[in-house]
Amino acid sequence: MKDPYSLITGLRVVRSYLPDPIPDDVVHKILDAGRWAGSSKNTQRWAFVVLRDEASRLDLAKCGNFTVPLQRATLGVALVKLPEGYDFDIGRAAQNMMLAAAALGVGSCPITLHDEACAKRTLGVPEDHGCRYAIAFGYPDMEAERQLRARRTLPGGRKPFDEVVHEGRFRADASGG
Ligand SMILES: Cc1cc2nc3c(=O)[nH]c(=O)nc-3n(C[C@H](O)[C@H](O)[C@H](O)COP(=O)(O)O)c2cc1C
Known part of the structure; x- marks a missing residue:
């Protein structure tokens, strides 16, 4: 098992999964890691909609x-933002769920629900709530993942440390933005 620091810096999205189901106790641990995340004033204005069957994941997709x-x-887990x-x-x-999943050998990928109205309709989420993101989970199919990464067009890795980290004051020349 990776040490916690390597788990954090080494977390990469996984988009190819084996068909093996994730056992209920592992699913529970992943969700519980999300539940234990800190929030503004500890308001915990969230709910996690668990999509265990393929049909419901395909609908949300x-x-x-x-x-x-x-x-x-x-x-699949859809992240619902409660009002305020x-x-x-x-x-x-x-991120808590994704890191916990990685610690348990489960791969994950954040998913943007660009048509939020569709996501809310599909999941029965009220109008004044948000549902912009979900997370896909599964045991990694590393061979398929290697092939997928070899074909990827987006840049991998991360921006250099000095471009991202600004000491004391924002440096517009270094931000790349
Ligand atoms: C807010 C957010 C939304 C994302 N939405 C999607 C998505 O809709 N589909 C997808 O395949 N990946 C999605 N990703 C994954 C990113 O493409 C990925 O985090 C990025 O390429 C870095 O990947 P790496 O950590 O493996 O280097 C999303 C990531 C974030 C943080």
């Missing part, structure tokens, strides 16, 4: 533009 991982996954919730908090819960 119609609500985004790059949802192939959700179609291939063996588990914050995207920052939703992101923390999501």
